[in-house]
Amino acid sequence: MDPAKFRCGTLAAQLADEWLIYTRSMKRSDGGADLAQAVRAFATYADEHLPTVGLDPAEARLERHGAELVEAIHGWEQELRDRHGLRSNRPYVKVNSLLTLLEQRVQRGDSVAEALRLRALAPAAYPGYTSEPLDEYSNAERIVLRDAARAAVRALEARLVRGSELLARGVDPRADGDWHEPANLVGAAHSRLLTTGLLKPRLPESAEKWPSEVKALLPAAEDGTLLKRGLRYLIPAVGALLFPAETDLQAFRILLLLGMSDTTPEELHDLHLPDLEFTDGGVRLVQRKDRAERIRADLHADPEEDQAAGAVDFLGDGAWDVPGLLRRLLAVTALTREVFPEAEPWLFLAVERRWSGVLDAGVATFLPSGRRFSDWIGDPPGGTGGPLAVSAPYDVRRLRKTTKTVRAVALGGTVSDLAGDDHHVEVYRNHYAHGTTAHVLAGRAINKAQRWVFERLSERPVLVTSEAEARLEEPEVAADLGLSVEEAKLLRAGELDMGLVNCRNPHSSPHRRDNKVCHVAPAMCMLCRNAVVFTSHLPRLLLLSDHIETMRARLAPPRWQALWGRQAAALAEVFEECAELVPAARREIVELGVRLDLPLGLRTEYDR
Known part of the structure; x- marks a missing residue:
């Protein structure tokens, strides 16, 4: 960056100094390119804006002209927003980068005008745009993508087998001059002789006049109509019989992402052959995530059972697991690496026709038009020829989310x-x-x-009438009440009386799991499935109901409802079922002086 190129050269130099300090202190491997772009963009805007507020750009300083520069920052942010639109993050990134440099200068203690200091410590006026997060593909869509990708892999392997057969029969067309034989054209592609300049004088200008064997190599519809004509399509069509193109490798990319929940698309895309190590137990991958500055090795194990049948003509064993897919991918790209030894050892190595008219190998970026994931979905190779029934947006990152979802369902x-x-x-x-x-x-x-x-709230005590209580030890009566004969005997003897009602099993409380005696009786007895209420318990229950109503006057309504509301409702149900016995129970309280003895802990815990 040359500050002298700007009219506000001193201001640009001050900001550029901050850029260098920040980049070096933070050890930015990219040189702080985003910060440099922000400085250049703001200096360019300041050159035009500062004269409109009466300030010569050459005089602008961070330590003196705070108000003017704050106004310039605001105008620059508004101009960026108008230029890039509301759905762009570029205005926020640039303004935030500039404010970061200004804040660094403030924190370091260097001289900064007060207005500019306050602006540096504030956020950008317009926050960054947050797009709707991507959703995963449904399970049905996952299966559609998986099956289409498998069909594309099978079609690729079958095509390469046919190309290998043609290559075995072909001869150098320069020797006998036969450029009309497909096998010879395949041999020329293998020898890297197949170019537009070499074929143009040897084939008629119109593809309709080509020999039928050569025309058959061009892409055609089911009725035989040629979809693409000319040498620019013949060369990649011949090369496709020997080498996979980017579109072909897209199927492997899809299947691997669906099978590797811990791998991002960029980690998979950046793999080289040295990053793969096949062992007796599977394949070990060394993966790099630049954003996280992390390198890790993952082992993908081979299945123990016998594998599915597959491409016997290739090194792959036909399996669709991660090791099997990687073996098949290496197998279909083996000839590419042999013919183009100068190409970098990318895992996804594709052969495409370059602008010069020759075939060349390079990493599959899956970015050019016609080779994207969305293009593959619209017309998957080896499929029905129509678009897949998959929801938009067609984003490969959704495959990873789908794999994560499958893992979530499984775990x-x-x-x-x-x-x-x-x-x-x-x-x-x-x-x-x-x-x-x-x-x-x-x-x-x-x-x-x-x-x-x-379910727990709906559980209520068992109410035993006086007639049933008298016959409680009979097996039929006990069974109807959900009791055993032994429990019935203990209940009749009063050995399971918990102070308010009976309990069929104090050691099997739904409120604890350690098989110890219930610790919440009698506070929760009216809400327990183990409680057994005799009609002789009605006086106690009436006194508890009176106590609860007293608490209604003492406690705030939300607290009373939380502590006593459910028990009040349970008591009301019991009283409703025994309505004819309630008056007698009231008289018994008065005549016999019945009292409600609640534990001290119950009163102190619930009554305050």
């Missing part, structure tokens, strides 16, 4: 379990847990928890 654990080793919990929550399937799983978990609570 069914907590967020920390589902995040795995390659994510922090917060990253998983922000980028993966928002998906439809995650929401469905969360809904199921909530429904299950609510159902469990409602």
Whole structure:
């Protein structure tokens, strides 16, 4: 950056100094390119804006002209927003980069005008644009993509087998001059002789006049109509019989992303052959994630059972697991690496026709038009020829989210379990847990928890009438009440009286799991499935009901409802069923002086 190129040269130099200091102190491997772009863009804008506010750009300084520069920053941000639109992040990134440099100068203690200091410590006026997070593909869409990709791999392997057969029969066309034989054209492609300049004088200008064997190599519809004509399409069509193109490798990319939940598209795309190590147990991958500045090695094991039948003519064993797919991918690209030894050892090495009219090998970027993931979905090779029934947007990152979702369904654990080793919990929550399937799983978990609570809330004590109490030890009567004969005898003898009502098994409380005596009796007895109420307990229950009504006057309504509301409702149900016995129970309280003896802990815990 040359500050002298700007009219506000001193201001540009001050900002450029901050850029260098920040880049070196933060050890930015990219040289702080975003910061440099922000400085250049603001200096360019300041050259035009500062004269409109009466300031010569050459006089502008960070330590003197705070108000003018604050106004310039605001105008620059507005101009960026108008130019790039509301859905662009570029205005926020540039302004935030400039404010970062100004804040660094403020924190270091260098002289900065007060107005500019305050602006540096404030955020950008317009926040960055946040797009709607991508959702995963549904399970049905995942299966559609998987099956289409497998069909494309099979079609590629079959095509390369045919190319190998032609290559075995072909001869050098320069020797006998036969450029009309497909096998010779394949041989020329293998020898890297197939170019537009070499074929143009040897074939008629019109593709309709070509020999039928050569025309058959061009892409055609089912009825035989040529879809593409000319040498520019013949050369890649011949090369496709020997070498996979980017579109062919897209199927491997899809299948690998669907099978590797811990690998991002960029990590997979950046793999080289030295990053793969096949062992007796599977394949070990060394993966690099530049954003996280992390290198890790993952082992993908071979299946123990016998594998599916596959391409017997290739080194791959036909398996669709990660090791099997990588073996098949290396097999279909083996001839590419042999013919183009100067090409870098990328895992995804594709052969395409370059602008010069020759075939050349290079890394498959899957970015040019016609080779993108969306193009593959619109017309998958080896399929039906029509677009796949897959929802938009056609983004390869959704494959990774789909794999994460499948893993979540399989594990069914907590967020920390589902995040795995390659994510922090917060990253998983922000980028993966928002998906439809995650929401469905969360809904199921909530429904299950609510159902469990409602089942517990709906459990009420067993009410035993006076007639049934007299015959309680009879097996039929005990069975109708859900009791055993032994429990009935203990109940009749009063050995299971918990102070308010009876309990069929104090050591099997739904409120604890350690098989010890229930610790919440009699506070929760009216909400327990183990409680057994005799009609002789009505005086106690009436006194408890009176106590609860007293608490209604003492406690705030929300607290009373939380502590006593459910028990009040349970008591009301009992009184409704025994309405004719309630007056007698009231008289018994008065005549016999019945008292309600509540434990001290119950009073101190609930009554304050």
